[in-house]
Amino acid sequence: xxxxxxxxxxxxxxxxxxxxxxxxxxxxxxxxxxxxxxxxxxxxxxxxxxxxxxxxxxxxxxxxxxxxxxxxxxxxxxxxxxxxxxxxxxxxxxxxxxxxxxxxxxxxxxxxxxxxxxxxxxxxxxxxxxxxxxxxxxxxxxxxxxxxxxxxxxxxxxxxxxxxxxxxxxxxxxxxxxxxxxxxxxxxxxxxxxxxxxxxxxxxxxxxxxxxxxxxxxxxxxxxxxxxxxxxxxxxxxxxxxxxxxxxxxxxxxxxxxxxxxxxxxxxxxxxxxxxxxxxxxxxxxxxxxxxxxxxxxxxxxxxxxxxxxxxxxxxxxxxxxxxxxxxxxxxxxxxxxxxxxxxxxxxxxxxxxxxxxxxxxxxxxxxxxxxxxxxxxxxxxxxxxxxxxxxxxxxxxxxxxxxxxxxxxxxxxxxxxxxxxxxxxxxxxxxxxxxxxxxxxxxxxxxxxxxxxxxxxxxxxxxxxxxxxxxxxxxxxxxxxxxxxxxxxxxxxxxxxxxxxxxxxxxxxxxxxxxxxxxxxxxxxxxxxxxxxxxxxxxxxxxxxxxx
Amino acid sequence: xxxxxxxxxxxxxxxxxxxxxxxxxxxxxxxxxxxxxxxxxxxxxxxxxxxxxxxxxxxxxxxxxxxxxxxxxxxxxxxxxxxxxxxxxxxxxxxxxxxxxxxxxxxxxxxxxxxxxxxxxxxxxxxxxxxxxxxxxxxxxxxxxxxxxxxxxxxxxxxxxxxxxxxxxxxxxxxxxxxxxxxxxxxxxxxxxxxxxxxxxxxxxxxxxxxxxxxxxxxxxxxxxxxxxxxxxxxxxxxxxxxxxxxxxxxxxxxxxxxxxxxxxxxxxxxxxxxxxxxxxxxxxxxxxxxxxxxxxxxxxxxxxxxxxxxxxxxxxxxxxxxxxxxxxxxxxxxxxxxxxxxxxxxxxxxxxxxxxxxxxxxxxxxxxxxxxxxxxxxxxxxxxxxxxxxxxxxxxxxxxxxxxxxxxxxxxxxxxxxxxxxxxxxxxxxxxxxxx
Numbered sequence: 001x002x003x004x005x006x007x008x009x010x011x012x013x014x015x016x017x018x019x020x021x022x023x024x025x026x027x028x029x030x031x032x033x034x035x036x037x038x039x040x041x042x043x044x045x046x047x048x049x050x051x052x053x054x055x056x057x058x059x060x061x062x063x064x065x066x067x068x069x070x071x072x073x074x075x076x077x078x079x080x081x082x083x084x085x086x087x088x089x090x091x092x093x094x095x096x097x098x099x100x101x102x103x104x105x106x107x108x109x110x111x112x113x114x115x116x117x118x119x120x121x122x123x124x125x126x127x128x129x130x131x132x133x134x135x136x137x138x139x140x141x142x143x144x145x146x147x148x149x150x151x152x153x154x155x156x157x158x159x160x161x162x163x164x165x166x167x168x169x170x171x172x173x174x175x176x177x178x179x180x181x182x183x184x185x186x187x188x189x190x191x192x193x194x195x196x197x198x199x200x201x202x203x204x205x206x207x208x209x210x211x212x213x214x215x216x217x218x219x220x221x222x223x224x225x226x227x228x229x230x231x232x233x234x235x236x237x238x239x240x241x242x243x244x245x246x247x248x249x250x251x252x253x254x255x256x257x258x259x260x261x262x263x264x265x266x267x268x269x270x271x272x273x274x275x276x277x278x279x280x281x282x283x284x285x286x287x288x289x290x291x292x293x294x295x296x297x298x299x300x301x302x303x304x305x306x307x308x309x310x311x312x313x314x315x316x317x318x319x320x321x322x323x324x325x326x327x328x329x330x331x332x333x334x335x336x337x338x339x340x341x342x343x344x345x346x347x348x349x350x351x352x353x354x355x356x357x358x359x360x361x362x363x364x365x366x367x368x369x370x371x372x373x374x375x376x377x378x379x380x381x382x383x384x385x386x387x388x389x390x391x392x393x394x395x396x397x398x399x400x401x402x403x404x405x406x407x408x409x410x411x412x413x414x415x416x417x418x419x420x421x422x423x424x425x426x427x428x429x430x431x432x433x434x435x436x437x438x439x440x441x442x443x444x445x446x447x448x449x450x451x452x453x454x455x456x457x458x459x460x461x462x463x464x465x466x467x468x469x470x471x472x473x474x475x476x477x478x479x480x481x482x483x484x485x486x487x488x489x490x491x492x493x494x495x496x497x498x499x500x501x502x503x504x505x506x507x508x509x510x511x512x513x514x515x516x517x518x519x520x521x522x523x524x525x526x527x528x529x530x531x532x533x534x535x536x537x538x539x540x541x542x543x544x545x546x547x548x549x
Numbered sequence: 550x551x552x553x554x555x556x557x558x559x560x561x562x563x564x565x566x567x568x569x570x571x572x573x574x575x576x577x578x579x580x581x582x583x584x585x586x587x588x589x590x591x592x593x594x595x596x597x598x599x600x601x602x603x604x605x606x607x608x609x610x611x612x613x614x615x616x617x618x619x620x621x622x623x624x625x626x627x628x629x630x631x632x633x634x635x636x637x638x639x640x641x642x643x644x645x646x647x648x649x650x651x652x653x654x655x656x657x658x659x660x661x662x663x664x665x666x667x668x669x670x671x672x673x674x675x676x677x678x679x680x681x682x683x684x685x686x687x688x689x690x691x692x693x694x695x696x697x698x699x700x701x702x703x704x705x706x707x708x709x710x711x712x713x714x715x716x717x718x719x720x721x722x723x724x725x726x727x728x729x730x731x732x733x734x735x736x737x738x739x740x741x742x743x744x745x746x747x748x749x750x751x752x753x754x755x756x757x758x759x760x761x762x763x764x765x766x767x768x769x770x771x772x773x774x775x776x777x778x779x780x781x782x783x784x785x786x787x788x789x790x791x792x793x794x795x796x797x798x799x800x801x802x803x804x805x806x807x808x809x810x811x812x813x814x815x816x817x818x819x820x821x822x823x824x825x826x827x828x829x830x831x832x833x834x835x836x837x838x839x840x841x842x843x844x845x846x847x848x849x850x851x852x853x854x855x856x857x858x859x860x861x862x863x864x865x866x867x868x869x870x871x872x873x874x875x876x877x878x879x880x881x882x883x884x885x886x887x888x889x890x891x892x893x894x895x896x897x898x899x900x901x902x903x904x905x906x907x908x909x910x911x912x913x914x915x916x917x918x919x920x921x922x923x924x925x926x927x928x929x930x931x932x933x934x935x936x937x938x939x940x941x942x943x944x945x946x947x948x949x950x951x952x953x954x955x956x957x958x959x960x961x962x963x964x965x966x967x968x969x970x971x972x973x974x975x976x977x978x979x980x981x982x983x984x985x986x
Contacts, residue, residue: 152979203979487699
């Protein structure tokens, strides 16, 4: 069945390729130009430029293909205003003076890595064929929504993305849709990672009130019975999976929220302007974070009972569970055009209520509880039999009456201040301006616990984790311009975590007719913290895109 | 009587000789083709940029008479308020339109505000530019889909399909009773429709009647958010094209952000799209739309036998160059970082005062680019609605020998004026966000 759908998709794309010509002319079905088709096909090949280190698995080496992602998007936009006047079935819309339209995007994705890549990745697929086969390909109704407008009221129903706030790269108020970090990790463009959700979104244009102008009240609701999906966790061994000890793999379980009303996401936002130059918004929403909260879980039925006590004697009794507790976020944003410097300043602040955090002593408390000490000779023997030396876990014996780990929670304040400035750098480009965008991100943990850490052990230890400080800071910058009449678009993106991790991503996009050819280099250097966890994944990507309209 | 005539002639000669940039004009007849062999005949009647193309063999120009009087194709609102507005308005030092009586900022303006242009008026240039804008306002809400094409010597390089929507809050008499708390002069939205990678990008402009800088917002699908933009980048190349935002309609900068100087009034040759008036149809209410009878332009690069530059229309679609009274106005941005130096616009002095051609100089005052916005008269069958619409634009960067052209209204791109399907609410932040994907 799947292969037939793929074949159908391929034939359809072939037909589209042969029909469309090279001018960017929107393709309409009807004379009145209300029903528009457009599409793109893209192939992205990425090669690793660095050898694996630490707990990274699979063991990719320099030059290994780590991604060959093929993507096709077919989009339909239909404005129903004309039809509303002529089609009887739409009479209610006419009667109620409702303007409507719909939007559909079909997506076909296939990553050829596991078929044509190196043996390392074929092996990963062979170890877990069902999971990887699901992971490497998808064909779905990616976006599908209908809009209804009546006077000041607007309603959008269907599968859609929604972004709030003013930040780029890192998300504060923009945490509504989950991100798919499985196919490009931190190197992938944020918007390409968004996963649309089945959602009801509405807004009401309130106009002006006192000193406030352009007031808009907006709300969204993702009923949990419709859609409770969260950010997917990269399958073990795939190129962008988190660096984790192999020992953890069999024990790793990811639990996603149940498809029930309690799993709903929702939020409200009020936005407006003060004077002609200041935009502001305040918002509150409920969502799920993209990273699962990890904790150890013990299967009590598999413990050895000894004189009224239970002993953990088998790794089968131990699970590393990832779950997605909901989080509520309250915050605000503003942007301000300052005419003296011709700069747009942006700011955002968000308070994350009861966010799950990782404290090894609590999250993995199974390993910090009482133990029955064993002589070194017995531990040596156990290590030989189990393949695991429990002393690596900081233990000198077997955990006695082991308990499940907890998910500690903290309130966390995150904020951003930044600016966008267009400027002439005429020695470099006399024809076009440069766009410089910089952001400073800060984070402060309320009721800080100095045991807090990031959930990725530092190689070669199993229970030593990079810490999380009370205050964390990072800076991002993007600089871009265009040459050759807009056909050559270079960009440099940088991110710097003040604890010593750099992300550098230069890229250049070349436009030729309906083709787009991009080369993107991505590198992370520095300490094993924040995005530095991926510091052994430097890569170069070649992206060829064909636009069918 | 004879003395007066001779005196006038003498004065005219002195004027022509003394004014900087002014040249004596040769005379040409309808039906003449001007090419590299006889370019001297039009010297002084067209901008230097066009003359250079003719000299180089990049363009041949056909002089012809129009089958209509362009002056008669000002909109009804232009005409109705032409007389009443004479002497009614004046600029203050900030470039804000004031009422002469009472000296207060102008209340709602109906039609073009400066029907009379005094040649010795130091603010004549700014008044001409203001009339140019207000003329478009008298066409009510407009909705103009179009295609931009990047054309080099080797032909078409790429194209972008878009639409501009404009909603005037001033100049258009039916808006007189509408509340305008924010003192908006006009709203406009630019929507990009194709190609796929930038489709969905939208830009919203609020231009104020007072001296405040524009408010501009952009929705970029890649970030899925409406972002405030700096209005200071209006001289930046628009996604790499040979034009910038301020080149729309030939000029689209805020009047108060430039200094203006009327150089002269003279006879000139201006290009028109068609010799005949083109039809428009009423399509409900006051709204009128162009029809599918108007052909799209065939350009030289689309044929194999073109002798002139690839971005000009072929012989089949040859532009009509008609003799017209012309204002030549020089403008310069007050912003020291503006990417252009001086600009010289050629404006039809009678026909609703529209800007037709522009020579652009760089910051060192070296000639750099030129742009034409070619207009055409349109009317309904019953003659109740008349207007003049821009339909073809060409902007040539002489240094890179490259052009960006705009394919305006034709059978593929139906343009609407007095488009009452548009609502002011579409231009609020909430309305703009509804366009977001």
